[in-house]
Amino acid sequence: MIRWAVPRAHRADTKRTGLSLRWLGALAVTALVALVATVVIAAGGAGSAYSQLMYFPILLAAWLFTAPGAVIVALVGGLTLGPLMPLNTATGELQTAAQWLSRMAFFAVFGALAGQASRMFNRRLMAVESKADRLSEMYTRVLSSLALTVEVRDEPTKGHCERVAHNSLLLGTELGFSESQLELLYWSALLHDLGKIAVPERILLKPGTLTAEEYSQIKRHPGYGAELLESISPDFAPLAEAVRAHHERWDGAGYPLGLSGDRIPLLSRIIAIVDVFEALTSARPYRGPIPAEQAMAYLSEGAGSQFDPQLVPLFEQLYQAGKLRLAGVPAAPAVSLSDVSLSDDRALTERDRALYPVKAN
Ligand SMILES: [Fe+2]
Ligand SMILES: [Fe+2]
Structure with a gap:
């Protein structure tokens, strides 16, 4: 929707409060990684299909922090489900290096791709928002000019x-x-x-x-x-x-x-x-x-x-x-x-x- 801003003289001042969204996002991603690790342990170890849930915090990081953030979360997630996590908690069987490294590599590639897609989407969104802002500004000017015309006329x-x-x-x-x-x-x-x-x-x-x-x-x-x-x-x-x-x-x-x-x-x-x-x-x-x-x-x-x-x-x-x-x-x-x-x-x-x-x- 196109908006027409009210001049500052008529607005009540607003103050920024609360935590920044980025910090809240980082907290959410960390909590999600910990949650997935807990679920995987409860489900029987890294061999469980639940290890795929780690893609969710990576996806969230990609959306919030684009590729670099998503890759970092992918590496952290890969390590969390890595050498210290048994393949099967019941038997105590450990993972081979190839198993957890290849999983971590998949996470990292997915994070990089998702982060890149997120960056492109955000750029597109910013371009659209910038056009909407310009249109909104133009509308504001048109309306202000009309108001001035009335006043000059009368x-x-x-x-x-x-x-x-x-x-x-x-x-x-x-x-x-x-x-x-x-x-x-x-x-x-x-x-x-x-x-x-x-x-x-x-x-x-x-x-x-x-x-x-x-x-x-x-x-x-x-x-x-x-x-x-x-x-x-x-x-x-x-x-x-x-x-x-x-x-x-x-x-x-x-x-x-x-x-x-x-x-x-x-x-x-x-x-x-x-x-x-x-x-x-x-x-x-x-x-x-x-x-x-x-x-x-x-x-x-x-x-x-x-x-x-x-x-x-x-x-x-x-x-x-x-x-x-x-x-x-x-x-x-x-x-x-x-x-x-x-x-x-x-x-x-x-x-x-x-x-x-x-x-x-
Ligand atoms: Fe009137
Ligand atoms: Fe009037």
């Missing part, structure tokens, strides 16, 4: 997508997401408004009231963004799915598809919460920022109608713990949420209504 919301991505990661971490899920969440959140690059600038930056046609144009941005991502690569389909649904509502009154409840992708439900919080607490050309406390209260009110009721309390915990990344000091004077009350058509900003539609009462 200057007044500068930092919005980055903060939405960061805070979404926090919520995803709280939900116990795996690293690959977090990467998907990060990029979906960063690019959630990608489709705005297809919305005419005169609409996007218009400070006044929008016409019905202009609203409908803005509402197309989730679909535009998803289509753009899908057109770049089928690998971006999961991102596109999350981007397409970021303005859906829990009660089904959102857009573009009117999905409801669990049918809205989880990533989109996360982004929806973080996006609205970030949008409300940020200054816009057509209004000032809303205090975070009030924005949080708005989310709580919308839990179960606009937002996933199970996610909102988790987001609130992050807010209360002071973990969220918030917009900087606003340029415009702060306004109260009551000034943009959803029941107050006069004061409710047209942009808020366009982006975060509310069911008509």
Whole structure:
């Protein structure tokens, strides 16, 4: 699977712990050689068919340490089943030098061949991994460029997508997401408004009231963004799915598809919460920022109608713990949420209504 790395600034530091895999491998090989020797003695001596089990630790050594390691284990294994090991423990009959030396030679040749095959396989694997890494890096650059394009295009919301991505990661971490899920969440959140690059600038930056046609144009941005991502690569389909649904509502009154409840992708439900919080607490050309406390209260009110009721309390915990990344000091004077009350058509900003539609009462 192609992965898109999350920039280091957003990642938690990971520390290396525990024994190195090579040392663990060496221990396993040694234990296996000792086990085979014990089995061979218990089975009646070096003449037993169980002496062939020594090929297993040699094979393991070939896989872990290639030819040199495998040959060393083959020699050790050959000696272990060598002069000191009777041919038959019951009669005390000893092996001839030719018997144990020829067995050891077989082990050594097998170890050398298996080690060489392992080396070739590893080289092939590294070449494939290197290509995958390059592709992954290219994807990361493409996605970063797209994110930058959105920000350049929509200057007044500068930092919005980055903060939405960061805070979404926090919520995803709280939900116990795996690293690959977090990467998907990060990029979906960063690019959630990608489709705005297809919305005419005169609409996007218009400070006044929008016409019905202009609203409908803005509402197309989730679909535009998803289509753009899908057109770049089928690998971006999961991102596109999350981007397409970021303005859906829990009660089904959102857009573009009117999905409801669990049918809205989880990533989109996360982004929806973080996006609205970030949008409300940020200054816009057509209004000032809303205090975070009030924005949080708005989310709580919308839990179960606009937002996933199970996610909102988790987001609130992050807010209360002071973990969220918030917009900087606003340029415009702060306004109260009551000034943009959803029941107050006069004061409710047209942009808020366009982006975060509310069911008509
Ligand atoms: Fe959006
Ligand atoms: Fe947004």
